[in-house]
Amino acid sequence: GAVVSQHPSRVICKSGTSVKIECRSLDFQATTMFWYRQFPKQSLMLMATSNEGSKATYEQGVEKDKFLINHASLTLSTLTVTSAHPEDSSFYICSARMGGGVVFGPGTRLTVL
Amino acid sequence: GEDVEQSLFLSVREGDSSVINCTYTDSSSTYLYWYKQEPGAGLQLLTYIFSNMDMKQDQRLTVLLNKKDKHLSLRIADTQTGDSAIYFCAESRQNAGNMLTFGGGTRLMVKP
Numbered sequence: 001g002a003v004v005s006q007h008p009s010r011v012i013c014k015s016g017t018s019v020k021i022e023c024r025s026l027d028f029q030a031t032t033m034f035w036y037r038q039f040p041k042q043s044l045m046l047m048a049t050s051n052e053g054s055k056a057t058y059e060q061g062v063e064k065d066k067f068l069i070n071h072a073s074l075t076l077s078t079l080t081v082t083s084a085h086p087e088d089s090s091f092y093i094c095s096a097r098m099g100g101g102v103v104f105g106p107g108t109r110l111t112v113l
Numbered sequence: 114g115e116d117v118e119q120s121l122f123l124s125v126r127e128g129d130s131s132v133i134n135c136t137y138t139d140s141s142s143t144y145l146y147w148y149k150q151e152p153g154a155g156l157q158l159l160t161y162i163f164s165n166m167d168m169k170q171d172q173r174l175t176v177l178l179n180k181k182d183k184h185l186s187l188r189i190a191d192t193q194t195g196d197s198a199i200y201f202c203a204e205s206r207q208n209a210g211n212m213l214t215f216g217g218g219t220r221l222m223v224k225p
Contacts, residue, residue: 006155034213044156044201044215093155095213104148107155 003027004096006105013084014113020080021108023094029074030096035067038091038107050077050094084112117204119216126224131189133219135202138183142204145178146213147187150199159187159200189221197223 003026013019023033031052036044048069049057056069068080081088093107116138125131137145146161162169162176162185169176175188185202199218 044213046213095156103158104156 004105012111033077036093117216124222131192133187135185146203148201
């Protein structure tokens with residue numbers, strides 16, 4: 001079946017550094033991918049829609065200069081958290097549409113010290 | 114605007130059936146989904162239903178859709194302890210680029 005992978009699965013970084021998270025569709029092409037953030041014990045919050053070959057569309061309240069999204073190919077979207085702070089610590093999940101369903105990646109747990 | 118709501122918590126005994134309910138407000142929803150999230154893990158797509166269907170069955174899972182009332186349910190037959198997780202319903206619309214809107218999630222606890 002369709003698989004979406006994320007790398008890394010866990011990352012710990014120091015405050016002020018930047019972290020890049022990759023989202024790959026392994027056996028299908030995805031012109032559109034979505035990035036979500038999940039706070040502990042809460043539902044998913046859509047951050048942005050990543051479109052291959054064009055700029056991402058950000059949801060209201062999400063800083064585009066802080067959360068850089070690049071969708072360079074039909075199988076790869078990246079989310080870079082720039083100048084990370086402890087409040088950016090969260091579970092980041094990407095997804096891609098495949099046929100009638102939406103396939104999610106396994107998520108990346110970011111901890112900013 | 115779109116809104117998807119679920120009850121927070123459901124507790125059942127092993128072997129019983131579980132019914133998780135979801136309501137949504139957007140009548141233009143195209144697909145409706147059920148996802149399962151186990152502790153510390155990402156989301157797993159369980160099943161989905163197209164908006165012109167009333168019911169879909171997949172092994173122990175039965176999805177019922179009442180489009181008039183904008184009500185979606187997930188029934189898990191013969192619930193097992195391994196079914197303990199958070200279940201999210203979600204809806205998407207073709208005219209919104211298939212972006213998903215999620216409910217808050219229902220925590221299912223299965224007691225032995």
